[in-house]
Amino acid sequence: MTLHAPPPPLSGRDPANLRGDAITGDRYFSSEFAQREWDMLWTRIWHIAGRTAEMPEPGDYVVHNFMKESVICIRQEDGSVRAFYNSCAHRGMRMVGQSSSADMIACPYHGWRYGLDGVLVHAQDPEDFPQGNPCGKLKLRELRCDTWGGFVWYTMAEQGPSLAEYLAPMPDVYRNYPMDTAVRVAWYRIALNANWKFxxxxxxxxxxxxxxxxxxxxxxDQDVDTARHEMWPSGHGRTVQPMRPSLSDRLPEHLPHPYKMILQAWGIDPDSYASYEDLAMQGWLDLKAAKRRLWKERGYVHYEHMNDEELTDSPHTVIFPNVTISFLPDNLVFFRSEPHPDDPGKCYFDLWCMAFPVEGQETVESIMAGPRPLKEATECEHRDxxxxxxxxxxxxxxxxxxxxxxxxxxxGLHSKGYQDAYLSAQETRVRFFHEVLNDWLEGRRP
Ligand SMILES: [Fe+2]
Incomplete structure (x- = not known):
């Protein structure tokens, strides 16, 4: 992907950017609405199948089950990744259950085998087909597949935007983060009793x-006027908040202060500031300068291209419609919700905690899942x-x-007492998400 300066965002704190579509309760529990999401949204957007780090070698593959669909993304001999429906060209059997590695994709029912390129190479009794030997002729149905940010993406849409067009301007916005190098240290998929849009x-x-x-x-800092709320017409958006103490919520003096510990870790004495305001504001500037000065000798190689904001702050980012990535100076936290195949009142919530490797560090603070060894989690933890x-x-x-x-x-969304949300300006992006979703459902996108 070619990277350039991103286009300016719309204000995510200005309701003038909204039409005012109602966020009604039925959107969260109606089967008809969920069906429309399948027809008009899920079969047209780009999905993440996994991390590229899961499939370094030819033949390594990841399987992504989404509602009732299943897709295999497989590393090719030339290093590219291709995606195929997980459905045998013979009778439609689902062939593989989970991510693994193989020279061929084999169907467990009648033994058909496909090469990494999806072409059938072996069938039992190949001459018994009156319509002709299927080997070399039949192929698994292929999907468009691409990579960005260390993630493998695919789309069920045969036409429509490329991944770069779909994600724009996020690859430009986050061009300073070496996302491919982030290690997934905690990996969960959690069944939740809520619609995916929650x-x-x-x-x-x-x-x-x-x-x-x-x-x-x-x-x-959670003070309403210090955050920057940004959104793009595509539905992607972010809230950028300084990682420094809010001036209006102060911890009692005697409690250990997480911000003070961060300053200390970078050689700054938190007691050297004359006031709490100074500690928060000047300390934050001093932290940027210390990181700028010390990153190389301390092995924080992922700081190399980061700007002053990225070195200390937290751009919490939604990629429409269901992926959120919290970009932190030393971590990426990935969140995603996917609908339950049958019940709109349920979803699966993915939590992937990723950390950028720091030379000499073997344990990392995963932010959402506590301290973890700096190594790829090998298996997803499925929990209810x-x-x-x-x-x-x-x-x-x-x-x-x-x-x-x-x-x-x-x-609460089932209640007759609820008719629409009554939103603050800083929640503008909530309604904007539903308006962009409506555009998709009504065929105005992509
Ligand atoms: Fe929250």
Whole structure:
């Protein structure tokens, strides 16, 4: 992809950018609405199948099951990645269950085998087909496939935007992050009793942070006027918040302060500032300067191309419609929601905690899942949230607090007492998400 300066965003805090489409409850539980999302959205957008790091060698493949569909993305001899429907050209059998590695894709039913390029190379009794030997002739049905950010993407749409067009301007916006190098250290897929849109709604605003995540303001400034709310006509958007203490929520003096520990880690004495305001504001500038000065000798190679904002701040980013990536100086946190195949009131919530390798560090702070060894998680942990009981090791984490709210939100949306959201300006992106979704559902996109 060619990278250039991104186009200016729309204000994500200005309701003048909205039409005012209602966010009605049925969007979250109606089967007809979910069917329309399948027909008009999911079969037309680009999906992430996995990380490129999962498939370094030819024959390595990842399987992505989405609702009732299943797709195999497989590394080719020439290093490219191609995607095929996971459905045998013989009778339609689903051939492989999970990501793995093979010289050929073999169907367990009648033994047909396909090369990495999807062409059938072996069939039992090939001369018994009156219509002709299928070998060398039949092929798995192929999908468009591409990579960006260390992720493998595919789309079921035969026509339509390329991945670069679909993602624009995000590859430009995040051109300074060496995303391919990030290591996925924690990997979860959690069944939640909420519609998939709860997750995008939730990540499109920070208005809930003070109530739901009281531990955050002393670390990431939540004051309404310090955040930058940005959105693009495609539906992608982000909230950029300084990672410095909010001046209006202060931790009691005696408590350990996460921000002070960050300053200390970069050789700055937090007690050298005359006031709390100084600590927050000048300390934040001093942190940027210290990182700029010390990154190389400390092995923070991922800082090489980052700008002053990226060195310290938190651009929390939604890629329409269901992917969120929190870009942090040392981490990428990936969140995604995917609909349950049958029940619009349920979804699967993916949490991938990724960290940029730092020379000499063997353990990393994963941000959402606590300290982890710096190595690729080999298997996805499938859990049922079950009011938190299914994932006790995440208790108290930001993402756990969000999941705790999902079921109550889903329940409330069924109420006759709810008709539309009454949004603050800083929640503009929530309604904008639904308006862009409506554009897709009504055939005005892509
Ligand atoms: Fe949250």
């Amino acid at each position: 997750v995008t709604d939730n990540f499109s605003e920070s208005y809930h942070t003070r109530t739901a995540h009281p531990q955050v303001p002393p670390w990431i 949230f079950d009011a938190g009981r299914g994932i006790p090791e995440l208790a108290g984490q930001i993402v756990y607090q969000d999941m705790e709210l999902a079921e109550g939100m889903q329940a």
